[in-house]
Amino acid sequence: MTDAPVLEMREIRKTFPGVLALDGVDFELRRGEVHILLGENGAGKSTLMKILSGAYQKSAGRVTLDGNEIEVKNPAHAQSLGIATIYQEFNLVPHLSVGENIFLGREPVRLGFIERREVNRRASEILHGLGLDLDPRRPVKGLRVAEQQMVEVAKALSLDARVLIMDEPTAALTEHEIKELFEAIRGLKAKGVSVVYISHRMEELFEIGDRVTVLRDGRSTGTFDVRETNKFELIRLMVNRDLTELFPKEHAARGAEVLRVEGLTTRGGLRDVSFSLHQGEVLGIAGLLGAGRTELARAIFGLDKVERGMVSINGQVKRIGSPRAAINSGLGFLTEDRKAQGLVLPLSVKDNLCLPSVDKFTRLGFVDAKRERQAADRYVKELRIRTPGLEQKVVYLSGGNQQKVVLSKWLCSEAEIFIFDEPTRGVDVGAKAEIYQLMNRLAAAGVAIIMISSELPEILGMSDRILVMRAGTIACEFGAGEATQEKILECALGE
Amino acid sequence: MRARGIGQSSNFFSHYARQLGTLSGLLGLCVVLWAATPFFLTVSNLLNVAEQAAIIAIVAVGMTFVIITGGIDLSVGSVLAFAGVVMAEALHRDVPVPLALAVALGTGLFCGLVNGALITLGRLPPFIATLGMMSVARGTALMFTEGRPVSGFSGGFRSLATGEVLGLPISVVIMVGVYVLAHVVLTRTKLGRYTYAIGGNEEAALLSGVNVKLYKAAVYGISGMLSGLAAVLLTARLNSAQPIAGMMYELDAIAATVIGGTSLLGGEGTVVGTLIGALIMAVLRNGLNILGVSSFVQQVVIGSVIITAVLIDMWLKRRAG
Numbered sequence: 001m002t003d004a005p006v007l008e009m010r011e012i013r014k015t016f017p018g019v020l021a022l023d024g025v026d027f028e029l030r031r032g033e034v035h036i037l038l039g040e041n042g043a044g045k046s047t048l049m050k051i052l053s054g055a056y057q058k059s060a061g062r063v064t065l066d067g068n069e070i071e072v073k074n075p076a077h078a079q080s081l082g083i084a085t086i087y088q089e090f091n092l093v094p095h096l097s098v099g100e101n102i103f104l105g106r107e108p109v110r111l112g113f114i115e116r117r118e119v120n121r122r123a124s125e126i127l128h129g130l131g132l133d134l135d136p137r138r139p140v141k142g143l144r145v146a147e148q149q150m151v152e153v154a155k156a157l158s159l160d161a162r163v164l165i166m167d168e169p170t171a172a173l174t175e176h177e178i179k180e181l182f183e184a185i186r187g188l189k190a191k192g193v194s195v196v197y198i199s200h201r202m203e204e205l206f207e208i209g210d211r212v213t214v215l216r217d218g219r220s221t222g223t224f225d226v227r228e229t230n231k232f233e234l235i236r237l238m239v240n241r242d243l244t245e246l247f248p249k250e251h252a253a254r255g256a257e258v259l260r261v262e263g264l265t266t267r268g269g270l271r272d273v274s275f276s277l278h279q280g281e282v283l284g285i286a287g288l289l290g291a292g293r294t295e296l297a298r299a300i301f302g303l304d305k306v307e308r309g310m311v312s313i314n315g316q317v318k319r320i321g322s323p324r325a326a327i328n329s330g331l332g333f334l335t336e337d338r339k340a341q342g343l344v345l346p347l348s349v350k351d352n353l354c355l356p357s358v359d360k361f362t363r364l365g366f367v368d369a370k371r372e373r374q375a376a377d378r379y380v381k382e383l384r385i386r387t388p389g390l391e392q393k394v395v396y397l398s399g400g401n402q403q404k405v406v407l408s409k410w411l412c413s414e415a416e417i418f419i420f421d422e423p424t425r426g427v428d429v430g431a432k433a434e435i436y437q438l439m440n441r442l443a444a445a446g447v448a449i450i451m452i453s454s455e456l457p458e459i460l461g462m463s464d465r466i467l468v469m470r471a472g473t474i475a476c477e478f479g480a481g482e483a484t485q486e487k488i489l490e491c492a493l494g495e
Numbered sequence: 496m497r498a499r500g501i502g503q504s505s506n507f508f509s510h511y512a513r514q515l516g517t518l519s520g521l522l523g524l525c526v527v528l529w530a531a532t533p534f535f536l537t538v539s540n541l542l543n544v545a546e547q548a549a550i551i552a553i554v555a556v557g558m559t560f561v562i563i564t565g566g567i568d569l570s571v572g573s574v575l576a577f578a579g580v581v582m583a584e585a586l587h588r589d590v591p592v593p594l595a596l597a598v599a600l601g602t603g604l605f606c607g608l609v610n611g612a613l614i615t616l617g618r619l620p621p622f623i624a625t626l627g628m629m630s631v632a633r634g635t636a637l638m639f640t641e642g643r644p645v646s647g648f649s650g651g652f653r654s655l656a657t658g659e660v661l662g663l664p665i666s667v668v669i670m671v672g673v674y675v676l677a678h679v680v681l682t683r684t685k686l687g688r689y690t691y692a693i694g695g696n697e698e699a700a701l702l703s704g705v706n707v708k709l710y711k712a713a714v715y716g717i718s719g720m721l722s723g724l725a726a727v728l729l730t731a732r733l734n735s736a737q738p739i740a741g742m743m744y745e746l747d748a749i750a751a752t753v754i755g756g757t758s759l760l761g762g763e764g765t766v767v768g769t770l771i772g773a774l775i776m777a778v779l780r781n782g783l784n785i786l787g788v789s790s791f792v793q794q795v796v797i798g799s800v801i802i803t804a805v806l807i808d809m810w811l812k813r814r815a816g
Contacts, residue, residue, distance in 0.1 A: 344695035346762040355703040
């Protein structure tokens with residue numbers, strides 16, 4: 001690693017109509033470093049990177065690559081300069097093979113025919129270079145998320161990228177897959193590729209980062225060597241306030257048993273799952289991707305057919321055959337994918353918030369808009385949802401505020417059992433803390449919470465009790481204070 | 496409280512800005528035609544336009560509901576023909592007029608619910624299910640009548656076409672009634688709320704406890720029933736039920752809906768927009784007829800208007816988004 005900057009951005013400004021998104025940001029990337037870009041949602045991380053990748057044009061400032069000033073005109077131009085971006089949503093064609101995806105648009109051709117063998121040979125070479133044993137002839141649609149991501153990385157490398165921008169690359173990966181990804185990133189570093197890495201996860205920063213730049217409100221609050229800083233200093237720089245504790249866990253009084261699951265088995269892969277849940281309790285469910293955590297939530301919520309076993313709520317056996325039945329029994333489900341499952345994006349804050357409980361506001365088929373607005377208004381205030389109005393479409397809200405709308409849906413439906421599936425995915429640090437505080441308040445009010453999470457610190461920090469799932473069943477149970485990251489991982493991996 | 500007011504007013508503009516745009520398009524068109532031929536702006540001609548618009552406009556209401564759920568109904572024209580001939584046969588067998596009307600609406604409703612069942616229980620894409628129904632309903636209507644129109648009805652039935660209420664043709668009054676009702680249903684009722692929710696995100700609606708299958712089927716049922724209603728008006732006007740009636744009505748209804756700003760992706764749209772869309776098409780046809788423009792040229796003009804309207808709509812949305 002040398003210290004010569006490959007890329008420099010100086011005094012970058014970007015204005016959108018009525019908004020100053022970036023206000024004179026400096027950013028510098030050295031050869032072979034992993035540079036973390038940190039900041040709350042809306043701090044300007046994505047805008048800065050979109051200027052670099054050609055998706056946006058800067059309003060003022062200077063960008064130099066290898067000492068030469070450049071004007072990135074569009075994404076294709078960025079690619080030709082050796083700047084590649086891997087977005088959270090992959091740009092892969094599902095039905096094409098790994099190799100075809102890597103060379104899409106640049107296929108080696110002879111006499112008008114694609115030389116398939118050459119495609120596969122070159123793809124294999126790149127994949128091997130990444131330490132990956134993946135058959136380039138496999139169609140992309142059958143790959144795991146982590147593997148698809150590797151295909152994206154391979155695609156970037158096939159373009160001879162020298163600067164690789166990764167936006168929240170670990171958001172959908174399991175611990176094990178994250179390790180694989182980090183191995184690959186270290187390999188890239190060794191080859192002299194520079195990586196800009198955007199993430200909300202503090203733990204990763206210290207594991208993979210060399211330097212970190214913190215953005216707040218469109219300004220840089222400094223660039224640091226990762227070894228010379230710590231979590232709390234960075235959080236303070238991001239949010240401009242001290243978060244004395246990341247996980248402000250308060251233990252609520254444990255009340256009566258509200259949910260009991262016995263021998264639950266589904267065709268979707270659950271095997272003989274039994275557990276109970278009490279009022280005021282936060283039950284953390286850990287496990288690898290595919291261990292059956294989401295399947296468990298789906299089965300309880302009436303989305304997947306139960307083959308054997310039973311669910312009782314408040315001591316009564318319930319047959320929950322649909323989400324409607326689940327909601328009527330007092331369940332609320334905050335799904336893992338907010339945009340795909342939690343919200344109706346083109347609808348307003350109010351309409352989303354009241355959707356599960358429309359019946360409550362309906363008389364003879366007519367919805368009482370006034371009472372609905374009162375209810376929505378109450379939750380918007382109570383949860384401090386930042387929105388210009390109740391009629392704002394939720395698509396325009398930030399991730400944290402969207403999550404609060406989803407939470408309000410179930411508050412409004414008066415759910416007594418909340419299932420949180422990855423409650424803080426894609427949510428910034430400030431909003432995270434607010435969501436944890438809301439969980440505390442819910443628990444204190446006697447609500448029972450099931451919290452499915454891939455973030456072990458969150459599981460450890462917020463749970464009263466922890467279940468670890470493996471291969472569709474519950475493999476271990478830990479009390480609060482009993483569990484450690486190592487113990488949970490050991491159990492999840494079945495070692 | 497103040498924040499709420501602001502939220503509402505900004506919504507009012509974002510909600511109706513699109514309709515104001517389409518409306519000014521319609522008014523502009525009227526001004527141009529008025530300048531070209533003063534006859535256009537006579538009361539008798541305007542009533543004529545409204546009557547011509549009524550049938551497609553009623554069918555387009557059902558289409559709007561369906562398209563808001565993210566679906567499509569290609570069967571409306573054929574269902575109209577089928578419902579028309581069934582009703583005509585009933586009338587020829589001296590079934591009382593009110594009962595015959597119920598038969599028409601019921602036939603349409605039945606076809607719509609079959610569409611709905613194929614889409615929800617059979618999990619067919621709406622395009623395929625209603626494409627099939629388009630052919631089945633048309634074929635059944637032709638079989639049923641051996642391909643011949645069923646003509647000649649009592650004065651009582653024909654008064655649906657000739658009668659007036661407050662100086663307005665009955666078909667126009669019915670059209671206005673259907674639109675008022677549909678607007679209320681879409682904006683004020685649970686059915687309306689769920690229609691938008693299903694189109695905006697079916698999965699999220701399901702997870703919020705919406706009985707997606709029931710409401711989707713209901714929406715196709717509504718579309719079928721409105722085709723039945725349109726069949727009544729068309730049959731009364733022509734004094735004849737034709738098995739080949741309503742050809743291409745599905746395309747006119749889709750055109751009126753999208754000109755009116757309803758997104759084919761689902762989740763947004765209004766019947767107010769659809770009404771304006773249907774009127775634009777009727778005014779255009781009427782104006783071009785008065786001006787003596789050949790029907791060949793008319794097709795080119797109408798096609799261009801549809802494309803232009805949607806292009807402008809998408810351009811405005813991109814700028815806003």
